[in-house]
Amino acid sequence: MTTELTVTRGRGAEPRPPRRDDNDDIGPEKLGWRHRLTHLDVKFSPYLYIAPFFVLFALVGLFPLVYTAYVSLFDWELGADETPFVGIDNYTTLLADSQFWNAMVNTLSIFAISTIPQVIIAVLLAALLNTALRGRTGWRMGVLLPYVASLVALTIIFGDLFGVQYGTINDVLEAIGFGRIDWQADRWWSHIAIATMVNWRWTGYNALIVLAAMQAIPRDVYEAAWVDGASKVRQFISITLPMLRPTLIFVIVTSTIGGLQIFTEPLLFSPSAGTSGGATNQYQTVVLYMYESGFRSLNLGYASAMAWVLFLVIIVIAGINFLLTRRLASSGEA
Amino acid sequence: MATIADRPAPSTTTGAKRPKPRRSKAGSLAERRPSFVVYGILIAFILGSAFPFYWSFLVASHDDGEFTSDAPLLPGGKFFVNAGRVLDTIPFWKALGNSILVSGTVTLSVVVLSTLAGFAFAKLRFKGRGPLMVFVVATLAVPTQLGVIPLYMAMAEYGWSGTLGAVIIPNLVTAFGVFWMRQYIADAVPDELIEAARMDGCSMIRTFWHVCLPAVRPAAAMLGIFTFMMSWNDFLWPLIVLNADNPTMQVALEKLQSGYYVDNSLVLAGTTMATVPILIVFLVLGRQIVAGIMQGAVKG
Known part of the structure; x- marks a missing residue:
């Protein structure tokens, strides 16, 4: 952002040295921390964004279909206390x-x-x-x-x-x-x-x-x-x-x-x-x-x-x- | 499907803005005005399309008994009487409110979550992107409707059956939505723009919010319209999980019909009342709906 400002200030003006040098003075520790955060952001954000679909599909799409196969092996009456296993009956x-x-x-x-x-x-x-x-x-x-x-x-x-x-x-x-x-x-x-x-x-x-x-x-x-x-x-x-x-x-x-x-x-x-x-x-x-x-x-x-x-x-x-x-x-x- | 998808999709709006037919022979090939026969067939087709709507209103505006001998062909004056009886028979306003609430929530959620996932699939690099996208497309072919039995058991177990949440939650994001937004974002958002935003130190989510979202509004709007209509018409699952006291519009209509003696004027007054809001939406947004279907066809 600072570099943008210096550019718009006018053609004649001598461009100031980028502020980034000042940041370096703060110390390598802070920069490293921020850098690591950006790295995590880049690495994990995509998975975070696509996660809702996969989680929801697993819960209300895939799991019910698989569980249907399980239920189909039982004599499963709605509201009954016992649901005996009947195999492929x-x-x-x-x-x-x-x-x-x-x-x-x-x-x-x-x-x-x-x-x-x-x-x-x-x-x-x-x-x-x-x-x-x-x-x-x-x-x-x-x-x-x-x-x-x-x-x-x-x-x-x-x-x-x-x-x-x-x-x-x-x-x-x-x-x-x-x-x-x-x-x-x-x-x-x-x-x-x-x-x-x-x-x-x-x-x-x-x-x-x-x-x-x-x-x-x-x-x-x-x-x-x-x-x-x-x-x-x-x-x-x-x-x-x-x-x-x-x-x-x-x-x-x-x-x-x-x-x-x-x-x-x-x-x-x-x-x-x-x-x-x-x-x-x-x-x-x-x-x-x-x-x-x-x-x-x-x-x-x-x-x-x-x-x-x-x-x-x-x-x-x-x-x-x-x-x-x-x-x-x-x-x-x- | 694949051969079409590989081609850059022509914008459908150009169809309407195509230059006027040239007089040359090559131009006359496809651009000659069609004969009245074409218009005649189309008019017949559209009259056939519209007839059931007219019939619904016709029956709704007469007494039930008037249809036993010679059926009247023009609307009568009893519509509001019949509509009043509908309000006495089913919780119409509640059903309408429920349907608006359910479809509105589902639409908002599908648009936001699908756009987010579509952005990731179209523009971000991460391990497993290709196979995961193939998986999303493959789920389009899975008949998840067949899983309603365990879904019902789960909802009953957690005490959610009968609540609107049971209808909303399974539909919060769709494979179709993710696929649709991915296709659009891949074309509509330049990579340079995203890189520039990243250079300026934008986080991923800010890049999404400030660069991606403004560029994809048209596609998001279309996805919204389709999701709303799909959600509005959903029937099997709401019928299973909701009850007559707290229904959506579709479930309420079914209850209206399932008596021992069926009063057609009453039932069709109900269908007319449920159809009018959708018809108004169609008149306002029809152009976008048409464009959306045609665009989706070329891309998909």
């Missing part, structure tokens, strides 16, 4: 539990019919948004509208729209000549209804992610194709789609991790109390079944076993996606 029961397999099939089914159309529509929507629209930001905000809405509120609203007797969707279907559909009792129609909510919520969001990737594609690539006489459709298939691969895989991986844990939509889809996932569990998902076993039947050991099996399934599917990513991304390189 919970797992053998689970693998023979038809309701669990039903939930697993429902989860995968809803996941598939929500992810595939969603990605396709998101890409097409992004292509439309990538044209020279007037008022771009307005359109982008418009497609993003569903993303900000509260999931609980929207699920309740959709549950009403898909109502069997008075629901608007059935009214419209009847008016245009189709029959009314039992969106709740029929297994596959209920999956489509729930997937519709997921798609409605996430398509616009994913379209914006894809749009960002489209805009990152260098323009001269298109210009070269245009000079070669490639049509718009041809350009889209031969240039845009291959260049989007990494982003598409990213979108698919994130919707895998989220989609396999789907819970709110099936819980709130049908308002009739006491059922979770439909009268015959026709749209009960794994996380919903886990919630029911753990927090309604209070069977924490069993619910933990379920959580771990689902965890492994997610890891396996995410792993397959990852390998796929690497292969597609490297083969997609021009």
Whole structure:
């Protein structure tokens, strides 16, 4: 700071010798102490700054997951005095539990019919948004509208729209000549209804992610194709789609991790109390079944076993996606 | 993902400020105004996006009985009557206050702690930096939601279940936040500036406060918006750990619906009331939210 002052004092003035010499007079001890403090600051501050994340993740992320595996080896009832060790009994029961397999099939089914159309529509929507629209930001905000809405509120609203007797969707279907559909009792129609909510919520969001990737594609690539006489459709298939691969895989991986844990939509889809996932569990998902076993039947050991099996399934599917990513991304390189 | 991340991220705002379309042939390639068909499809899509919101308000502004025969298509005059019944049925104001308190605290904490960690990962040299950052990114793929059972047992053990702390504490800092801020700080804060501050004798924390923080405000604001929305919509964990007397907005809405006889006008009045604040936020900050998603996509 002192050196700065001498500089600003004026060009003509003879620069005073730096004050640092005075500091030396105080003695090497004090300087050493201060020096050591700075050294400690440099050495340990980074660890201090990143510590909150690691501590919190260990406490509320990693430890609970590991402890879930431990709990799953016990007959652990919420509030019970004794929690006897049962080994892998919970797992053998689970693998023979038809309701669990039903939930697993429902989860995968809803996941598939929500992810595939969603990605396709998101890409097409992004292509439309990538044209020279007037008022771009307005359109982008418009497609993003569903993303900000509260999931609980929207699920309740959709549950009403898909109502069997008075629901608007059935009214419209009847008016245009189709029959009314039992969106709740029929297994596959209920999956489509729930997937519709997921798609409605996430398509616009994913379209914006894809749009960002489209805009990152260098323009001269298109210009070269245009000079070669490639049509718009041809350009889209031969240039845009291959260049989007990494982003598409990213979108698919994130919707895998989220989609396999789907819970709110099936819980709130049908308002009739006491059922979770439909009268015959026709749209009960794994996380919903886990919630029911753990927090309604209070069977924490069993619910933990379920959580771990689902965890492994997610890891396996995410792993397959990852390998796929690497292969597609490297083969997609021009 | 990697191939895009390696490229310096183009600022998304340039999209809006792109120079006017040139008249040359090369310019007409991408910049030609789209036809009315494109606008038509987009309008249809946005109407579809907005319809459930309209429907919610429509039902909320009529008596429940009016929907048994011919459903009205225009809003009626009963909204405030139904809203009053919502206030009698669930602790709406308390839920709203709780949600604001929870999301506000979580947002503040996530932004501060993520920026601090992002600063360390982007600009400070320390042993194990690379592997630790890989670890942070890897945790993004861990479905921590599946750990709710021991988490609940722990909260019950320490007497925290039913309190807002139980909802706030697990979310105080996120892997996404750390990753997001690291990416931004790496580009936005010049190394020279940090070195200069260090030369002047600034301690680490002062360097962070005076050099790093002012430069990362835009990214921190976006992280704040996303964290707030994520926290506001959180449902499974609050549903497990909170009770009907001290709920967040989402939990209160669920209680509104789970009766034996469901009065749609009442329930949808509740959803409308819970949605309006978020819609106002969206109208004010929508531009930033859009930019944030697109920027995150290119960087991530």
